[in-house]
Amino acid sequence: MPHPNDPSLRSFVPVDPSSDFPIQNLPYGVFSARGLAPRVGVAIGDFVLDLWELEQDGRFGFREIGVFSQPSLNSFMALGPKVWSSTRARISELLRADHPELRDNEELRQQALVPMRDVRLHLPITVAGYTDFYSSKEHATNVGVMFRGRDNALQPNWLHMPIGYNGRASTVVVSGTKVRRPRGQLKPPNVELPSFGPCKRLDFELEMGVVVGQGSAMGEMLTEAQAEAMIFGFVLLNDWSARDIQQWEYVPLGPFQAKAFATSISPWVVTRQALEPFRVSGPAQDPVPLPYLRQTRPNNYDMALEVGLRAGAMNIPRTICATNFKYMYWSSVQQLMHHASSGCAMNVGDLLGSGTISGPEKSQRGSLLEISWNGTEPVELAPGVSRTFLEDGDSLVMRGGCQGDGYRVGFGEVEGTILPAE
Numbered sequence: 001m002p003h004p005n006d007p008s009l010r011s012f013v014p015v016d017p018s019s020d021f022p023i024q025n026l027p028y029g030v031f032s033a034r035g036l037a038p039r040v041g042v043a044i045g046d047f048v049l050d051l052w053e054l055e056q057d058g059r060f061g062f063r064e065i066g067v068f069s070q071p072s073l074n075s076f077m078a079l080g081p082k083v084w085s086s087t088r089a090r091i092s093e094l095l096r097a098d099h100p101e102l103r104d105n106e107e108l109r110q111q112a113l114v115p116m117r118d119v120r121l122h123l124p125i126t127v128a129g130y131t132d133f134y135s136s137k138e139h140a141t142n143v144g145v146m147f148r149g150r151d152n153a154l155q156p157n158w159l160h161m162p163i164g165y166n167g168r169a170s171t172v173v174v175s176g177t178k179v180r181r182p183r184g185q186l187k188p189p190n191v192e193l194p195s196f197g198p199c200k201r202l203d204f205e206l207e208m209g210v211v212v213g214q215g216s217a218m219g220e221m222l223t224e225a226q227a228e229a230m231i232f233g234f235v236l237l238n239d240w241s242a243r244d245i246q247q248w249e250y251v252p253l254g255p256f257q258a259k260a261f262a263t264s265i266s267p268w269v270v271t272r273q274a275l276e277p278f279r280v281s282g283p284a285q286d287p288v289p290l291p292y293l294r295q296t297r298p299n300n301y302d303m304a305l306e307v308g309l310r311a312g313a314m315n316i317p318r319t320i321c322a323t324n325f326k327y328m329y330w331s332s333v334q335q336l337m338h339h340a341s342s343g344c345a346m347n348v349g350d351l352l353g354s355g356t357i358s359g360p361e362k363s364q365r366g367s368l369l370e371i372s373w374n375g376t377e378p379v380e381l382a383p384g385v386s387r388t389f390l391e392d393g394d395s396l397v398m399r400g401g402c403q404g405d406g407y408r409v410g411f412g413e414v415e416g417t418i419l420p421a422e
């Protein structure tokens, strides 16, 4: 059987070369259509393959479990990496142009292939815990220069471990969910006492989210191989941030309400296996990390990422950032090894935000804080329309993907529109 990443594979489902969802991708999501309950599906071209229909028809080896009838991927993820791998190979086989099983079964095909335009996409996982890291050296340096000056930009701990904080799983939402402007305590530097009101400096953060598909026991440390094997896949992630709330509250324990009101993720989870051909080395790490954080393999990915911003009156978004996931200083595998290193248990469904992904160039900055340099350099979106931070009605869209030879392994998009504060 050909490997599911084989670039020469073609599906009997027509897929445009510019599509994010060729047969080499097969990302998982949760969808509903035809008035039926949400279930697990896979994106292929402009269709969603209904895995519950196929499971009920006995096309997978685990009919009795009903993992694909669930409104989240957690039950499937809990089955582990061997099942992820064999299932992906089986789905690839079922969709192949040279495999007649589904191709020539018109009744099953009609049941199992649903046009993407007819489905509603849901949050793909039940988020067990959400942790956000701060692993782009360029982002941490930009923020440090703005707030502490060039000489103290990176904190002394930054080059020694992936810095992170425990965020809120309760407000992780799927793309398309409207985001209400948060309220909080505000105390601009020039006033004496704080007031409570709507955030005035609302921002996005371009990130990737790691979906953890296997747990680890409390007290257990993880090797590089163990950490990698626990990663089920990746999503696009927008870590919405209230900069004014953050600036007043973050001392001394870090972000709290400034990041807790919403985090948006893409509906499709691209598997680690589909990204395998795009593995690259990250930046050289100097100083060499402590032994428990050392990695022997290239654990970064060559993945182009783009952010578009559409102000109320504009028809299409204007690109305000184009960068790459490969710039991240600390890899997802290192983040996971560090996370478990104290004895912290990891759970199926944990979500790890990479941290804002900025690159070395000005056009590669992954937040408005950096793009507008803390509000001092407005970005022009259209004639007469400029922004320093997000305004009500603005729509923010992130896209991303890896370019293969004649195909593209993409994530679709994560979109969010700002509603006025209540």
Ligand code: MN
Pocket (backbone or CB within 6 Å): 132, 133, 205, 207, 239, 353, 355, 356
């Ligand atoms: Mn963040």
